[in-house]
Amino acid sequence: MLSLIYRDYIACLNDKDWTKLGQFVHDEVSYNDVPGTLAGYIGMLERDYEQIPDLHFNIELLVEDAQTVAARLLFDCSPKGTFLGVPVHGRRVCFRENVFYRFRDERIERVWSVIDKAAIEAQVL
């Protein structure tokens, strides 16, 4: 059941336990078809938490098959400065990310994500 592994992965993100992330993510992992590494993935998450100190991942929807998890994630948080090009500056915003994860050997190898930038703009512009 990939969904069980995925829920542990999300808990790992919310715990910011980067030492455990390699249990869930391959050393080589692509994001929106751009090849990358686990270290780069951790760097991206560290920057996310630096930009958004109260970042928390909430699973709203989850669909899975034998090798893929699709999730709709809810974020209710306060990005410090400009986030996705939107001048949020610490205001609280609520937005979703719809994201697919392809697993191999029970670890994430490919991620395809879309974040609802228009929803953030509608709340702060």
Add this chain to the structure above:
Amino acid sequence: MLSLIYRDYIACLNDKDWTKLGQFVHDEVSYNDVPGTLAGYIGMLERDYEQIPDLHFNIELLVEDAQTVAARLLFDCSPKGTFLGVPVHGRRVCFRENVFYRFRDERIERVWSVIDKAAIEAQVL
């Protein structure tokens, strides 16, 4: 298999065969948690095709369970004017939509969509 029904739904959209859309979509259908109707849904699609005459839905990824389909859709098209607030003005853009569909009795009842506005901006701004 909802995915078979879903592929027929996408073919129906690409054919702009609105008379058949009721075979795939309930009379009451919500979009991003906003309640709506089949007539309103058709109106949204008609506006999409008015704005984007060469609109075509391409399925890149598809995950399903007993009641939900999650799809990553690829669009390679030329919106006429301002699309999602972005001044595209007929330029060709390539972008994705990650979208979930909840089915009841083999017809769509709820849709949760995120369109990659940032990708469109990156191509035209």
